[in-house]
Amino acid sequence: MSARIVEVRKGVLHKNDLLAAELRDGFGRSGVFVASFVSSPGSGKTELLRQTLHLLGDGYKVATLVGDLATDNDAKRLEGAGGLVRQITTGTICHLDAAMVRSALDDWDLAALDFLFIENVGNLVCPASYDLGEALRVVLTSVTEGEDKPLKYPTIFHSADLALITKTDLADAVGFDRAAARANIAAVRPELPVLEVSARTGAGMQDWIELLLRARSRAG
Amino acid sequence: MSARIVEVRKGVLHKNDLLAAELRDGFGRSGVFVASFVSSPGSGKTELLRQTLHLLGDGYKVATLVGDLATDNDAKRLEGAGGLVRQITTGTICHLDAAMVRSALDDWDLAALDFLFIENVGNLVCPASYDLGEALRVVLTSVTEGEDKPLKYPTIFHSADLALITKTDLADAVGFDRAAARANIAAVRPELPVLEVSARTGAGMQDWIELLLRARSRAG
Numbered sequence: 001m002s003a004r005i006v007e008v009r010k011g012v013l014h015k016n017d018l019l020a021a022e023l024r025d026g027f028g029r030s031g032v033f034v035a036s037f038v039s040s041p042g043s044g045k046t047e048l049l050r051q052t053l054h055l056l057g058d059g060y061k062v063a064t065l066v067g068d069l070a071t072d073n074d075a076k077r078l079e080g081a082g083g084l085v086r087q088i089t090t091g092t093i094c095h096l097d098a099a100m101v102r103s104a105l106d107d108w109d110l111a112a113l114d115f116l117f118i119e120n121v122g123n124l125v126c127p128a129s130y131d132l133g134e135a136l137r138v139v140l141t142s143v144t145e146g147e148d149k150p151l152k153y154p155t156i157f158h159s160a161d162l163a164l165i166t167k168t169d170l171a172d173a174v175g176f177d178r179a180a181a182r183a184n185i186a187a188v189r190p191e192l193p194v195l196e197v198s199a200r201t202g203a204g205m206q207d208w209i210e211l212l213l214r215a216r217s218r219a220g
Numbered sequence: 221m222s223a224r225i226v227e228v229r230k231g232v233l234h235k236n237d238l239l240a241a242e243l244r245d246g247f248g249r250s251g252v253f254v255a256s257f258v259s260s261p262g263s264g265k266t267e268l269l270r271q272t273l274h275l276l277g278d279g280y281k282v283a284t285l286v287g288d289l290a291t292d293n294d295a296k297r298l299e300g301a302g303g304l305v306r307q308i309t310t311g312t313i314c315h316l317d318a319a320m321v322r323s324a325l326d327d328w329d330l331a332a333l334d335f336l337f338i339e340n341v342g343n344l345v346c347p348a349s350y351d352l353g354e355a356l357r358v359v360l361t362s363v364t365e366g367e368d369k370p371l372k373y374p375t376i377f378h379s380a381d382l383a384l385i386t387k388t389d390l391a392d393a394v395g396f397d398r399a400a401a402r403a404n405i406a407a408v409r410p411e412l413p414v415l416e417v418s419a420r421t422g423a424g425m426q427d428w429i430e431l432l433l434r435a436r437s438r439a440g
Contacts, residue, residue: 008228040261041344041373042365069345071371092375094314094345122372124261125289125314125343144364144390145262151291152342153261155312170364173393 016130019098023133030110033216034118036132038156039140040149041122044166046074047199048140048208049117053082055209060114065104067096067121074119084108095126098133115216124153135219136212142167143176150184157188162195164208169198236350239318243353250330253436254338256352258376259360260369261342264386266294267419268360268428269337273302275429280334285324287316287341294339304328315346318353335436344373355439356432362387363396370404377408382415384428389418 027034037045046066053062062083066074067090075087088096088104101118110116118134120127139160141149144167150157157163163185171178178196185194195211197204247254257265266286273282282303286294287310295307308316308324321338330336338354340347359380361369364387370377377383383405391398398416405414415431417424 004228008224040342041369042260042362068372070374071368073368073371092345092349094343121345122260123314123343123345125312125341126345129312142262142364144362144387144394148291148293149261151293152288154290167364170390170393173390174364 013129016098019102020131020133023098023102024135027110027116027133027135028219030113031220032110032113032116033136033212033219034116034132034134035136035138035212035215036118036120036134037138037140038120038124038127038160039122039142039166040124040145043122043140043142043145044199045119045122045140046077048164048166048197049119050078050081051199051202051205052117052209052212053078055205056082056115058082061112062115062117063108063113064117064119065096065101066119067100069093069121090121094121094123095130096120096132097130101132115212124149124156128155128159136161136215138162138164140164140166141181143171143181144174147177147181147184150181150188154188157185157192160189160192162193162211163189165194165196167198167200168196168203169201233349236318239322240351240353243318243322244355247330247336247353247355248439250333251440252330252333252336253356253439254336254352254354255356255358255432255435256338256340256354257358257360258340258344258347258380259342259362259386260344260365263342263360263362263365264419265339265342265360266297268384268386268417269339270298270301271419271422271425272337272429272432273298275425276302276335278302281332282335282337283328283333284337284339285316285321286339287320289313289341310341314341314343315350316340316352317350321352335432344369344376348375348379356381356435358382358384360384360386361401363391363401364394367397367401367404370401370408374408377405377412380409380412382413382431383409385414385416387418387420388416388423389421 072087078085292307298305
């Protein structure tokens with residue numbers, strides 16, 4: 001990148017950081033636990049959220065923002081799964097930012113919510129740099145993507161609080177090397193918690209829900 | 221994006237377009253056919269290239285550039301498959317640009333080559349805007365990513381000359397809806413040729429090689 005674009009980018013990121021800090025304060029005051037989800041396109045963010053909404057059930061008030069360049073397919077997939085859903089379309093922009101999140105929250109009463117989930121645009125690079133004010137950032141990597149994504153896209157793993165290895169029901173079909181995948185995550189972020197889940201079969205999903213509820217209790 | 225960053229980005233893209241046009245002229249004069257490959261992380265670009273190098277065999281002189289944020293894993297995977305290989309690491313940048321390609325070509329004798337393959341950073345957004353001087357841009361989308369990626373990431377499909385649906389050996393395991401995937405590609409780019417391949421089983425690979433050879437003949 002040219003020196004000029006680096007300088008402008010720094011300004012944009014600084015502005016985003018300030019706005020994200022404001023959002024985080026507001027979320028804390030409202031008592032809503034905010035988790036965001038980042039991954040490649042097709043790692044299974046929406047399906048994970050659909051099953052998460054189902055498993056949380058009626059006992060929790062949940063709202064979900066979903067980001068994509070185009071379409072409201074993901075919002076449609078989540079409607080009926082539970083709670084409020086709103087799609088953010090970014091046009092040609094490869095990530096959500098704090099301003100988009102603030103605009104999308106608009107008329108929602110945060111104080112009435114237990115959880116706010118934010119599904120980012122499918123991208124293993126751009127979302128890494130943009131704080132959205134979330135309390136928990138979850139990076140998903142599916143078994144079908146191979147084992148070396150943490151090594152090739154270290155920045156997004158550095159920015160995350162939890163890694164979910166998804167689509168484990170396909171592990172055998174793709175010859176997934178579980179030990180290598182875990183070793184690669186550990187090489188980049190030794191302290192990053194890792195869970196293995198299949199939203200399709202439900203394997204590991206109860207552990208994920210428990211982690212989410214514990215994280216909320218600790219934050220509250 | 222702010223008005224200021226849009227303006228700077230336009231300048232960067234304009235400069236890239238000029239350099240890409242220079243590269244394209246040079247490739248044409250040297251008689252090397254240049255194909256680039258874009259997709260999500262984990263769609264199988266490197267494995268497609270490995271099998272492509274193998275199938276092209278000793279009859280063609282081939283060189284490959286592979287882009288990643290970090291590691292030279294992909295270059296290592298391609299070494300021994302045939303021809304010259306060089307890794308470009310982009311740091312935090314989510315795409316290759318024409319200047320990176322020019323630098324990486326460095327001491328290679330283009331006139332001695334039949335094909336130059338350029339594997340972009342795994343990303344369905346950023347690479348769309350950066351012309352690399354290639355004659356053929358191939359977008360890969362694997363069956364494990366689901367059917368709606370063309371609708372959600374239209375820009376990259378608009379920028380491509382060919383779509384490859386990859387990992388078709390996993391289609392049944394993931395419940396891939398072939399007709400829906402093709403309809404979604406056609407909805408975004410009605411005229412875009414589509415091939416279905418499995419680099420693992422070899423299904424469709426001969427059609428892909430023939431298309432590549434025909435495209436080279438036409439260009440020559």
